[in-house]
Amino acid sequence: MGRREAIEMEEKEKRGFPIGIIVLIILLAITIAAFFGVYYYYNSSLKAVNSNNKELTQITIEAGSGVEGISKVLKSNNLIKDELVFKVYCKLNSVTNMQAGEYELSQSMSVKEITEELQNGNVIVKEIKVMFPEGKNMRGIADIIASNTNHTKEEVMEIFESKEFAKELVDSGKYWFLTDEILDDDIYYPLEGYLYPDTYIFESKDVKIETIINIMMNKMEKVLDEYRPEIEATNLTVHQFLSLASVVENEGVSKVDRQGIARVFLNRIDKKMALQSDVTTYYAFKINMGDRDLTKTELNTFNKYNTRGPNMEGKLPIGPISSISEESIEATCNPDESDYLFFVADKNKKVYFSSTNAEHEQIISELKEQGLWFNY
16 A cells, blocks of 8 residues: 555545535424424423413304414414414314304313314304293293393383383284283283293293293284184173183182183172182282281272272283293183082182082181181
8 A cells, every 4th residue: 555545545534434424313303393393392292282271262263264264263362382282283184074053272281172062063052941930920031031141020021011122013913912901001011921831942041031031922923813702702702701711810720720710700700799709919019928827908999900909890900920831721712511600729729619608618617627727
């Protein structure tokens, strides 16, 4: 080997690996580091924002939002760490059909848990179910609405007492059974007796009072439609018919008793006798049944609702006194055939009928002797 070759060999040994290889190794190391960095960041971003924070946040996903829109909503509410990671996750995992609606999500939920909620459509259930028992007057109905919605009793009663609102309904002609009889100045609540008692489902606690009224009246229309020919065959207007049916509702429990009670009242009207129904007196003085007994003054005070007061011979109360069940409507359409003029119920709600006042007083005496007389 010559001197020149020896020098070149020595220089190569000094240079070691070629520069290109070194650069390649460095780039490879950076790539691997970046890959693991991205992998770590990706997986970290899929985890909960704060696993200890289970406080629920309410969000709304609008229809047609898509992954792009949903990611923005989630990020703006600090429910995900990174919008891009969310979108990549949805793409890689074929997350589709995320549903619109209102949701309650928390920072303790992972991206996987959030997307599952959205895919399953686990929206906030805002619908409410409200039951209106038969025989409730408007004050009682207002209590129920106030207890189940975001309205106060005062707000409900303001509409229940509104002649203007009632007049709009009458003038609209929407309900064949609604006439200007309900607009009489002496009527407490124009729509008393016209709201059908049932269990209803409303969209939310924010449901409008007017909406509740319309839904209940729509149901009343369906019920009355079935009995329209029979109602029109009576000598009563629909308003008078419902007034009578509401008293029957409150005086009887069973269908048979209500048919008998309806006949008693019709017989008394034919004979120009006062109905003498205590339930009308309670209503007249806005006293709830069972709160206390009636006073002699109340019983003897004239009021167009008080059928025990003076000048009420052969007259119905000026309007219904409560909501009315279909059974009472049917019973009033098809009363028993009898000459009974009196009835009384014992403390077990059993009803006794009689044709004369003497028989009536005898029954009362016997009930008291047997400890069956109702006392408050």
